[in-house]
Structures are given as C-alpha cells and as structure tokens.
C-alpha cells in the first residue's frame with residue numbers, strides 16, 4: 001500500500017516540483033502546466049496567457065503566479081469574481097494543491113506535485129468493499145482507525161470522472177475513492193474523529209463548485225462497527241440525513257428524516273436509496289408511481305416527493321381510490337355544481353382543483369374504474385377539469401404521485417387499466433419494500449414508535465425484552481409499518497412495568513409467529529383496517545415473482561446473471577420472465593453487458 005502523505009496543507013511548506021491548473025470546460029478537461037517562477041493571466045481576451053472562451057470570464061480575469069515554489073491567485077478586477085473552494089477572493093490569496101478555483105462559470109483545479117493527476121479511477125463497488133475489508137483487517141491488527149466517507153452529489157455540473165479527479169487531487173495517495181450505487185465513497189485509512197471530519201469538510205468544499213449540492217456522511221471503524229457493509233450503510237445514511245454542504249457524522253444507525261410536518265424513520269439501505277431517489281425525482285416535474293404493499297409507507301413516500309418539490313408550499317391532497325364507492329369518485333375528483341345530482345345542494349371543488357399548484361396523491365390508483373381513468377387522463381393531459389353539472393373547463397396545475405399494491409403493467413395486460421394512463425403516471429417508478437424485507441429497520445422502527453407512544457402517554461421509554469424482539473422479528477407483517485405501529489402502541493398501553501414482554505403484544509401477533517404471510521388488508525380512508533382482501537393466488541405469486549426480480553436487479557445494479565443467482569432462477573428463465581413481466585430493459589443489463 002502506498003503510504004505517501006500528499007494531503008493538501010501538509011505539502012504547502014515543501015516547494016512542489018511542478019504546478020498545474022486543470023481547466024474544466026463543458027465536458028472537456030485540459031491540463032495546463034504553470035511556470036516554475038512567474039505568472040499567467042487567465043481571461044477571454046486574445047492577449048491572455050490562458051485563453052478561456054466563456055462569456056462569464058472577463059477579458060483579463062485573474063492572474064495565477066508562482067514565487068519561490070508558492071502559488072497564488074489574484075482577481076484582476078473581473079466582473080464575476082474569483083472563488084477558491086467557494087470563497088470569494090479579495091485581492092490575492094495563496095493556492096494549495098487540490099484547490100478548486102471558479103472564474104464565473106469556469107472551473108479550474110490547482111494541483112502541485114510530481115504526479116499531477118494520476119489516472120486513478122473510482123473503484124467499482126466490489127473493489128471498494130475489498131479495499132475497505134483490507135483496511136478493517138489492518139485496524140484489527142494495529143488498533144488504528146479507518147473512516148468511510150459517503151458523498152451524495154445532487155446536480156453535478158461536470159462528468160463523474162472529473163469529480164473523482166478532483167477528489168483524488170485533494171486526497172492522500174493511500175485514500176481510495178469508489179462508487180457504490182449512485183454515491184461516491186472515500187475510504188480514508190488512519191483517520192477518525194476530528195481529523196476525519198476536517199478531511200470530509202475539505203472534500204465537500206472541493207466538490208461543491210463542481211457538483212452543486214453535496215451532502216456528506218462519515219462513519220469510522222472501530223467506533224461505528226467493524227463490518228464493511230454496515231459502515232458503508234451508516235455513512236450513506238448519515239449523508240442522506242445531512243443538509244446540503246454539511247457533513248453528518250454517523251450516530252445511531254437510524255435517522256428521522258424531517259419532512260416538514262412529518263418525519264420518517266430510515267435505517268435500511270434499500271429505503272435510504274429509495275428516499276435518495278425520491279429527493280432527486282422531487283425536483284423534476286415527473287409523475288411518480290410508487291409500488292408497495294398496504295401500510296408500507298407509500299403515503300410517506302409521496303409526501304416526501306411533495307415536500308422536496310417546489311410545490312411544497314401548496315396543498316398535498318391524498319385520495320385513497322379504493323375507499324370511495326364508484327358513484328362518489330367522479331364528484332370527489334372533479335367536483336360538482338349545485339344541483340348536479342340529488343343531494344348536491346351547493347357547488348364544490350373536487351380534489352383535482354384543490355390540489356392545483358400542489359401535489360395530488362392517488363393511492364391505490366389501480367382501483368379506479370375505466371371510465372374514471374379516461375376522465376383522469378384527459379385532466380392530466382390537458383390540465384383542465386370540468387365539474388359535474390358544469391360545461392366550463394377550469395385550468396388546473398397538477399403534479400401526480402400515484403401508488404398501488406398491484407403490478408400496473410399486469411392490470412394493463414388484463415384490460416383493467418388504460419395503457420395511456422399507465423404511461424402517464426409511471427414516468428418514474430419506485431418500489432417500496434415490505435417491512436418483512438427490512439429486518440434491520442424493524443427493531444429501530446419499533447423503538448421509534450415506542451418512544452413516540454411513551455412520550456404521548458407521558459411515561460418514560462419502555463424496554464423491549466429479547467423475547468418480544470424475537471416475536472416481532474418472526475412476524476410476517478402483512479400490514480407492514482402500520483401494523484407494527486399499532487402493535488407497539490397497543491403494547492405501550494398494556495405494559496404495566498418498564499419492560500414490554502410478548503404477553504403485552506396484540507394476540508394476533510403472538511398466535512401468528514409461525515403462520516405464513518397473509519394477503520394484504522385494504523384500508524378505508526379513515527385509516528381503519530377493513531377485513532382482508534383475498535387475491536387470486538396465481539396473481540399474487542406473479543406479483544411476488546416480479547417484485548423479487550426487480551429487487552434482485554436493483555441489488556445487483558442491473559446485472560442479470562447475478563440477479564438471477566440471487567433469487568435462484570436459471571438465467572434463461574430470468575431473461576424470459578423479464579419480458580413477460582415487462583420489467584423495463586433499462587433496469588437491467590443482459591449477460592453480455594456484464
């Protein structure tokens with residue numbers, strides 16, 4: 001392993017052999033050597049030493065100079081200013097290796113050293129895990145530390161390769177950068193505590209001018225555990241909970257995402273990725289379709305999209321399409337004029353009108369009848385509605401988030417759902433895993449709900465006994481998070497002492513420890529569980545198969561061979577069923593692409 005320490009700051013005192021500027025313009029990058037002594041003028045005018053053809057750069061914008069091995073930059077009175085690592089330069093300031101300089105919209109990275117830009121690429125997830133595991137072995141042997149830094153980049157202005165280059169420019173040679181899912185991850189040996197935080201803050205400041213918004217999360221071994229995946233998960237969770245430009249240090253392995261008036265508990269890696277995806281989708285105008293079982297948190301996910309969107313100050317209007325009788329749906333959605341039908345004694349705006357400017361959440365959208373689907377499609381396509389009993393069209397401005405526990409593509413194939421509406425709603429599809437597939441989250445959610453229930457009841461937090469945890473862990477949770485929340489609230493109400501034992505849990509839970517998962521329960525609009533809705537078994541199995549295939553593809557980054565292995569399905573069958581289930585090809589790469 002290379003142990004040379006080239007972290008900036010440490011190297012400032014020693015004169016560098018060569019100094020360079022890396023000019024990033026559009027999708028290209030150019031390496032410009034600096035003189036050993038002297039200066040270059042950067043600008044848009046023909047006389048500049050380094051000519052930068054960009055309207056945001058002044059004719060003579062800045063001077064970069066080298067005197068006695070030390071580099072500096074000066075603003076030559078430019079119109080848009082000079083920034084170093086985001087800070088405006090007043091007059092002259094020294095430059096350190098890895099400093100990111102912005103002149104208007106143009107970015108330069110200053111580098112010093114023998115090897116200006118070693119062609120180091122981001123490691124693939126597997127390589128990064130292997131590297132982390134080596135470092136963890138070293139920690140076991142030496143008692144030193146290793147930190148994992150997750151960097152979530154929201155709106156990169158340059159290609160990923162440039163971000164990685166900038167990171168390597170600011171890191172020591174012993175550090176490694178890799179990519180896990182959409183997250184840039186740094187493995188920083190021998191660093192923990194304040195040193196690791198300082199390194200993280202520096203890297204965020206280096207990336208920010210290139211990447212817009214960056215959030216960082218930090219986890220360190222041995223303090224946060226000695227398992228590579230757990231450390232990665234903890235660092236990514238911390239990054240998700242961090243504000244833009246902030247580094248969040250991993251705390252307990254659970255985060256409450258504050259989403260305005262709601263908060264969501266996130267601990268499972270799949271859920272973290274999902275909320276990360278929702279945050280990205282939120283800023284686009286795309287309609288989002290959420291797949292998930294009842295009580296799995298679909299409404300929370302829809303709320304997250306609304307909360308993170310530019311519509312958050314406008315209404316969020318939920319409608320459970322399964323809870324309304326067919327005769328009422330139309331009036332509820334589109335509104336009515338006075339006298340439109342018997343009992344319509346006054347005019348009333350429908351949900352679409354009320355959601356105008358904000359977000360309409362259509363829960364269980366597959367339950368809408370075909371005639372209502374046609375009207376909804378027209379309203380969404382044309383952004384106008386007509387109230388019942390009225391001939392006037394009224395403009396609406398809608399963003400729709402829809403949810404269903406069914407596979408909508410199958411509903412289309414069966415003729416129960418309009419294909420055009422399906423396409424209209426499913427520009428972005430996210431799959432919310434059921435609680436039984438989030439074993440890491442279960443105890444954390446249980447504790448979080450218990451703390452809330454105890455606080456509301458005005459009693460000190462209770463302790464869940466090991467036996468109770470076992471019962472919770474063995475239950476299949478057909479009602480998902482809602483069922484868990486209800487069970488915990490029940491336990492808080494029935495436990496007389498400080499410890500919750502299995503006998504304090506609802507009877508239904510205790511007696512079903514060994515029972516197979518049940519079909520889903522439908523919910524009424526008021527949140528009250530209604531009798532179980534039984535599905536055709538073949539249909540349920542198809543849904544399950546499709547869901548597992550999608551999850552396997554997501555877990556393997558779209559690599560079909562490995563996804564097929566994960567769920568024990570022959571590759572040819574897997575490939576055949578991808579088509580059968582209409583799983584979009586973009587979700588997965590074929591064996592040839594692996």
Ligand SMILES: Nc1ncnc2c1ncn2[C@@H]1O[C@H](COP(=O)(O)OP(=O)(O)OP(=O)(O)O)[C@@H](O)[C@H]1O
Nearest residue numbers: 264265293294295296297298299300363481482523
């Ligand atoms: N990650 C979470 N953290 C905290 N509370 C959660 C979480 N997920 C779900 N809940 C809670 O569980 C309950 C059910 O969640 P939600 O209403 O979002 O589920 P749903 O999938 O929309 O259900 P349905 O399909 O029945 O409409 C709510 O009280 C919600 O606040």
